[in-house]
Amino acid sequence: MSAPVYDRIALIGLGLIASSMYWAIKRAGLAQEVTGFAKSAESRATARRIGLCDRVCESAAEAVEGADLVVLCVPVGAMGRVAAEIAPHLKVGATVSDVGSVKRSVVEQVGPHLPEGVHFVPAHPIAGTEHSGPESGFATLFDNRWCLLVPVEGTDPEAVQCLRTLWEGMGAKVDEMTADHHDLVLAVTSHAPHLIAYTMVGVADDLQRVTDGEVINYSAAGFRDFTRIAASDPTMWRDVFLTNKEATLEILGRFTEELFALQRAIRTGDGDHLHEYFTRTRAIRRGIIDAGQDTAAPNFGRETTQ
Amino acid sequence: MSAPVYDRIALIGLGLIASSMYWAIKRAGLAQEVTGFAKSAESRATARRIGLCDRVCESAAEAVEGADLVVLCVPVGAMGRVAAEIAPHLKVGATVSDVGSVKRSVVEQVGPHLPEGVHFVPAHPIAGTEHSGPESGFATLFDNRWCLLVPVEGTDPEAVQCLRTLWEGMGAKVDEMTADHHDLVLAVTSHAPHLIAYTMVGVADDLQRVTDGEVINYSAAGFRDFTRIAASDPTMWRDVFLTNKEATLEILGRFTEELFALQRAIRTGDGDHLHEYFTRTRAIRRGIIDAGQDTAAPNFGRETTQ
Ligand SMILES: NC(=O)c1ccc[n+]([C@@H]2O[C@H](COP(=O)([O-])OP(=O)(O)OC[C@H]3O[C@@H](n4cnc5c(N)ncnc54)[C@H](OP(=O)(O)O)[C@@H]3O)[C@@H](O)[C@H]2O)c1
Numbered sequence: 062m063s064a065p066v067y068d069r070i071a072l073i074g075l076g077l078i079a080s081s082m083y084w085a086i087k088r089a090g091l092a093q094e095v096t097g098f099a100k101s102a103e104s105r106a107t108a109r110r111i112g113l114c115d116r117v118c119e120s121a122a123e124a125v126e127g128a129d130l131v132v133l134c135v136p137v138g139a140m141g142r143v144a145a146e147i148a149p150h151l152k153v154g155a156t157v158s159d160v161g162s163v164k165r166s167v168v169e170q171v172g173p174h175l176p177e178g179v180h181f182v183p184a185h186p187i188a189g190t191e192h193s194g195p196e197s198g199f200a201t202l203f204d205n206r207w208c209l210l211v212p213v214e215g216t217d218p219e220a221v222q223c224l225r226t227l228w229e230g231m232g233a234k235v236d237e238m239t240a241d242h243h244d245l246v247l248a249v250t251s252h253a254p255h256l257i258a259y260t261m262v263g264v265a266d267d268l269q270r271v272t273d274g275e276v277i278n279y280s281a282a283g284f285r286d287f288t289r290i291a292a293s294d295p296t297m298w299r300d301v302f303l304t305n306k307e308a309t310l311e312i313l314g315r316f317t318e319e320l321f322a323l324q325r326a327i328r329t330g331d332g333d334h335l336h337e338y339f340t341r342t343r344a345i346r347r348g349i350i351d352a353g354q355d356t357a358a359p360n361f362g363r364e365t366t367q
Numbered sequence: 368m369s370a371p372v373y374d375r376i377a378l379i380g381l382g383l384i385a386s387s388m389y390w391a392i393k394r395a396g397l398a399q400e401v402t403g404f405a406k407s408a409e410s411r412a413t414a415r416r417i418g419l420c421d422r423v424c425e426s427a428a429e430a431v432e433g434a435d436l437v438v439l440c441v442p443v444g445a446m447g448r449v450a451a452e453i454a455p456h457l458k459v460g461a462t463v464s465d466v467g468s469v470k471r472s473v474v475e476q477v478g479p480h481l482p483e484g485v486h487f488v489p490a491h492p493i494a495g496t497e498h499s500g501p502e503s504g505f506a507t508l509f510d511n512r513w514c515l516l517v518p519v520e521g522t523d524p525e526a527v528q529c530l531r532t533l534w535e536g537m538g539a540k541v542d543e544m545t546a547d548h549h550d551l552v553l554a555v556t557s558h559a560p561h562l563i564a565y566t567m568v569g570v571a572d573d574l575q576r577v578t579d580g581e582v583i584n585y586s587a588a589g590f591r592d593f594t595r596i597a598a599s600d601p602t603m604w605r606d607v608f609l610t611n612k613e614a615t616l617e618i619l620g621r622f623t624e625e626l627f628a629l630q631r632a633i634r635t636g637d638g639d640h641l642h643e644y645f646t647r648t649r650a651i652r653r654g655i656i657d658a659g660q661d662t663a664a665p666n667f668g669r670e671t672t673q
Pocket residue numbers: 073074075076077078079098099100101102104105121134135136137139142143160161162163185186187188189190191192193194195294297301
């Protein structure tokens with residue numbers, strides 16, 4: 062057990078990320094009390110049933126009352142609304158943070174609502190699964206994963222340092238960058254790949270001459286990895302694309318250009334071009350395994366028999 | 368141990384698929400003797416060192432001598448050459464099969480070389496990993512996976528039945544379809560997804576404003592699944608695209624069309640269209656898990672700490 066980093070933490074939204082944070086905070090004793098709030102009565106009831114949060118409140122305002130740290134764990138499109146709701150109830154000297162997958166938009170939505178004397182340190186843990194809701198979280202989600210802090214200019218360095226200590230206590234490695242750079246990096250490593258996976262799964266579903274049964278049975282050939290990505294929460298991803306429009310469209314533009322070049326190589330039978338391209342991409346995989354961001358075991362170490 | 372299905376099996380090519388077949392054949396006692404041959408002296412030496420095959424031969428001709436079943440386990444582009452080489456040495460009544468990821472092309476390349484009295488039953492096990500070479504195989508690769516048989520018209524049903532029994536003995540479920548339908552189904556479930564993954568990994572690698580380190584560290588957000596797919600053997604995949612040109616280009620055309628529609632929805636802020644599309648793709652994932660082709664555990668059941 063570490064010493065508590067904050068006396069009271071409030072988690073607004075009780076889905077995958079918030080519930081994982083709660084279990085990780087408890088694992089390391091990083092706060093005295095954690096309050097929580099989710100929009101629906103159903104999620105609040107589930108949270109109470111499974112012991113998620115020391116206290117589940119009936120409003121966001123109640124949850125943030127007296128909190129030293131408030132973390133917005135809602136879809137990116139809801140951040141502004143929630144910020145407006147909690148702003149009058151924030152304690153002077155409190156820190157507001159979030160876990161949204163897009164940062165420029167959160168800075169713009171949340172920043173203007175926050176009163177003087179409240180610190181604002183946007184953050185984004187690069188960790189997740191395709192599951193969502195209060196029951197999907199687990200304490201080890203952030204272990205050995207990165208959490209990006211995106212402090213806005215003039216932020217109190219001490220508030221940033223506290224949040225960094227919290228994330229490190231939850232198992233994460235912490236880095237800092239600007240909101241715009243964050244949004245470009247994530248467009249490459251996450252947002253564009255997700256849209257592409259969604260698209261490919263949609264195409265397979267649409268194709269009349271291939272049955273769903275065939276798609277499902279023969280998915281082991283590569284497609285099932287796309288379906289995993291494309292099974293993620295629709296609301297979260299709608300918001301990500303709408304709020305990181307520019308960078309996502311830029312990367313998709315580059316992607317289409319490159320895809321057309323490879324399609325042309327296939328059409329003209331340019332095997333050397335293909336071979337060269339496919340050889341280059343192997344190195345990146347090696348780097349990811351060396352960096353500890355994935356396992357070298359075949360098929361991600363899936364059990365082959367089930 | 369089952370009764371042997373064939374007295375002698377010859378495996379030509381000793382990579383991922385052939386080595387997995389060998390271990391699966393031995394696990395269930397499906398043949399009295401398995402001979403093997405690979406192009407390079409190095410792979411043959413490795414095979415001898417790790418006990419892969421009862422006898423590793425110095426030529427494909429020698430390996431197929433007296434074999435009741437010959438399985439071509441080489442890249443699709445090499446199938447014709449190997450067939451020409453072994454044809455004069457095939458035993459009357461023998462069956463020739465293969466494991467190539469494309470079927471129309473293999474039928475066209477191999478068929479014409481085979482003498483009268485030799486059965487030809489093309490096949491394709493839908494199972495693999497991103498690894499290759501003689502040391503990458505394991506006995507359970509085919510367990511609970513599908514193997515597609517693509518018998519050409521007029522094939523002896525008994526020869527087909529024997530091969531089916533072999534694949535079932537290696538743990539696979541067996542289905543039959545035509546070569547053209549196979550190539551379309553695989554273009555959807557495997558070939559197009561692979562090209563897309565290769566493309567996206569190439570784009571990330573090219574982007575000057577995002578460092579390789581950033582791509583690698585923040586890959587957990589979705590991108591790492593693409594890199595796994597894009598780490599597969601360049602020669603195998605070059606051959607797949609060059610030999611399944613038509614179906615792959617058709618699916619990529621549909622994919623681009625759909626991607627453009629989603630890009631337009633992002634650009635115009637049509638959140639309903641995005642949400643609806645993302646909701647639909649979840650059902651396919653459910654189907655794949657129900658069919659036992661993947662695990663429901665988050666992140667494919669990866670260990671979260673490593
Ligand atoms: N999933 C990932 O892989 C991942 C990774 C990193 C970051 N993120 C980011 O983390 C945030 C949360 O994602 P998640 O995966 O945890 O989502 P989730 O499991 O779908 O949970 C979202 C939570 O937000 C609540 N909520 C929605 N609107 C609200 C509002 N107006 N007021 C209060 N609560 C509200 C929901 O309440 P109800 O349950 O009552 O609907 C739910 O508890 C998103 O911004 C996402 O971009 C996600």
